[in-house]
Amino acid sequence: MGVFDIFPARASAAAGNVDALYAFLLVVGIGMTAIIFFFVFLFAVKYRRRNADDPAPRAIHGSLPLEIAWSVAPFLIMLVMFAWGAKLYFDNYTPPLRDTFDVYVTGKQWMWKVQYPTGQREINELHVPTGRPVKLILASEDVIHSFYIPAFRLKHDVVPGSYQTYWFEPTKPGRYRIFCAEYCGTNHSDMGGWVTVMDPHDFAEWLTGGTGGSMKEQGEKLFQQYGCVTCHVTDREGRSPSLLNIFGKPVVLDDGRTVLADEAYIRESILNPNAKIVKGYKRDIMPVFQGQINEEGLLQLMVYIKSLSPPVSAGKESSK
Amino acid sequence: MADAKAAVAVHDAGLRHHFDDSAQQFQSSTIGMWVFLVTEIMFFGGMFAAYTVYRGLYPDAFASTSRFMNVTIGGINTAVLIFSSFTMVLAVRSAQLGQKKALIIFLVLTLILGSVFLCLKYVEYHEKWVDHHVPGPAFQYADSRYFHQAQILFFLYFAMTGMHAIHMIVGAGLLITLIVMAARNSFSRGWYTPVEMIGLYWHFVDIVWIFLFPLLYLIGRPK
């Protein structure tokens, strides 16, 4: 997207419809603005006071026909805007009754947990196929969030205590941003992600797993996919300990113990984060990934996390 | 114009200098008090709106709370307040007629009745406290199905009746002020505006209760 692009990327036909309506509104808006600017400028110049002691002009108190005309004409244009907007709104918020691909999205401070009917789970990532209506069922675990995908021109608040839905039919493969669009606390602006639109064949392949790349590359993908990067940012302190330069070094815990950050520590911290809390940080913040990452994934993550520290010489004792 | 000037020259004690005459001042005070009462309607209205929404959402839970409302005290309080509005009207009438003694008597009666209301309200609140029906960490409710909804209802109960009670306390303070002013001969047939205005306020507080009582105490009571 260019810096001054009026229209960002469009990934669905409905997005195009919204853009068409927007274009109409732009024409009306710019037109109306131009008319007012024109007349104000024209009158200001044409009727400028030439001499300080010019007599006052004749009063023109009003004109009922003019008042009616410039009330009714804008009203009629507004009726078009209103009706067109209402129709699209209903269309976009009323999912088709059958054949939708349903995805369940849960918002939580500060991440999106995405689950597919086939059982797969993602964090801050959504994969969808083209050519098929996709229905999102949205829920919140805590405060109000909003699941916003600009490329589809759609959002809906995610309200705790209820489910909300909207739907879209993707048309254009690509990666598009997801934003949280309802202020939800400290890391509201971090609560983003990506929706990947794929053509049906690639999507089917993705759904059944199978990706390539080295363990470290796989691990890095998982590190992003599971949202580790949201909190354990590698180059500044966040709400959670940095993972830069920690492997093989001692770590002080909140109960006073000191342990070594080795493979076992890393694995335990992913599967059962509350077992050991680093001093100065809170418990119950990191999600529990037990049951969500398989052993293969854990190993890939391990390789990646190790790569964030300088190499450790062999022969260091492990803790406990 | 001459009449107005004459009126100013002989003006009543209460006439303030930015007004042309007593009639203008009285009219201003009256419109002012009515506008203020409209703001009070909007203020209570927010709570009535919240009550309506939750009643619609949880009819059974709300109905289950009605047997914990003390209708006896509520009923007595209703009668007390209605009667106090009557004594207030009599007070205004006394002021109109320039009857200082009667005015003070009726103001004192109104104050006593208002205080009876507040005392009975205290008894009610205490009862709720003992029953653990005050929202907060100590809240308990017999029917566990409705624990949360009942807590919301009691929250609204205390918010609405509590706000009403605060207005009554303010009203009592205003009555005391009127009694002191009357005792000091501030009022006359020509000027008794504060009595009339505070009378309007008192009637309003009474009317709020008349809406609160059936809504909170009576609806949904088993026969």
Added chain:
Amino acid sequence: MSTMLPFAQIEARPNYLNVDYGWKSWLFTTDHKRIALLYLFSITAFFFVGGAFAVGMRLNLLTPDGLFAHDTYNKLFTMHGIIMVFFFLVPSIPATLGNFLIPIMVGARDLAFPRINLLSWYLYIIGGVIALAAIAQGGVDTGWTFYAPFSSTYSNTHVILTAIGVFVSGFSSILTGLNFIVTVHTMRAPGMTWGRLPLFVWGHYATSLIQVLGTPVIAITLVLLGLERILHAGIFDPALGGDPVLFQHLFWFYSHPAVYIMILPGMAVISEIVACFSRKAIFGYTFVAISSIAIAVLGFLVWGHHLFVAGQSMYASVVFSFLSFLVAIPSAIKVFNWTATMYKGSISYETPMLYAFGFIGLFTMGGLTGLFLATLAIDVHVTDTYFVIAHFHYVMVGGMVMAYMGGIHFWFPKISGRMYPENWARFAALIVFVGFNLTFFPQFILGYQGMPRRYAHYPPEFQVLNVMSTAGASILAVGYVLPMIYLAWAWRKGPKAPQNPWNAKGLEWEQSPTPPPTFNFETQPVVTEPAYNYSGEEEEVQRG
């Protein structure tokens, strides 16, 4: 008709400024004009406090990764909103220019309730001090909209203290509105019929209706929120059976009409300025007057347009969308009538008129973008993005604040008895116009591109437009600081103003000395002509 003394003799008489000195004569005054100045001083202070937060925000937004910690940024935008809405915009014109001018414009010696007027200022100050105390103790991070359950259950900041500050200052607003309503009903001078009232008064009357009816609702909403924070009974918390969307309905039931509290006085000022500097009666006086009332009434019916994506029923949303379009029509009528007033007028370009030109242009843009937001399918895309921020800053800053500046300059001679430096003032007006557009126009583009609001950091593709916006803000700041300097200078050292420097019509210019004495007039005014009778014609049947 003027029964004024010669200028030299007026000079020698006491006016409201020099009749008494000392802090007691100001802090215990009941003179509406002095109270207006008390408000002017305190409102200006809050404007700069709110502005300081804005500076922090725009500095943070220069880079995608931000400058401050997220919590700090979240507090900055929250407090910017709270201060600007409740402690600057809502009181601004009514409490300063309205307080000063309404009694004079209707021909009265003071407002109906001078002591309540003073009380309203004290309530404003108390509320403001409480809000500042909350800020000093670390601030609040819920957004000025205080949405539950974040504000009721999750936020760890000083929500209750801030809510108390807003609650108290709300009563200041109610009392001001009450005072104006009663004054207009009962204190008009002989001959000042409703149909002869300046449109400034009509605009404030409509504003006062909203203040009186709407403000109590936010008051009770904040009480409920505060109680909920303490008791956790669940009224807005779904984990305890409550409905968070109920909070939004209660909040916006006031806060939407509140935006009309904020704009109607600005429109009221513009009517006066356009008439004066076109030397012509306002075209369509009756339509402009009735439009003010229509905006006030319709403004109460559209709050649901803030809930189009919040989980509100789609059918309710359709109704609110339609009504939101309707409320635009009276505003459009005003813009057309002001423009038509200039037709065959005699236009001059003093600073107040420059601000009026700016208002007409920028309010038009802001109002039209409101139509974008009323359009349901568009709103789904742009709500909660920078598009909304751009929209409301166009109407509030490009509209209201420009009107405020125009009004301050227009009536500065009347209030201070001195003239401000015209060339510096025009220069500042131009800087404001340029700085404003550079700050906020890019935000329309950012919004449609998808940049959400209340973001401490943002994706890098949004940086260029953000940098433009911050650059504009630095220019805008200069445009606001300049008047502080030259107006302060002019107050003490400006040239003495003539009785009526603009040759304007209106009781304040023609029958009240400059500056006015404590009771405004030397003799009781009697009104015999319609408003804006610049052409000097006798009373005519008003058409249109």
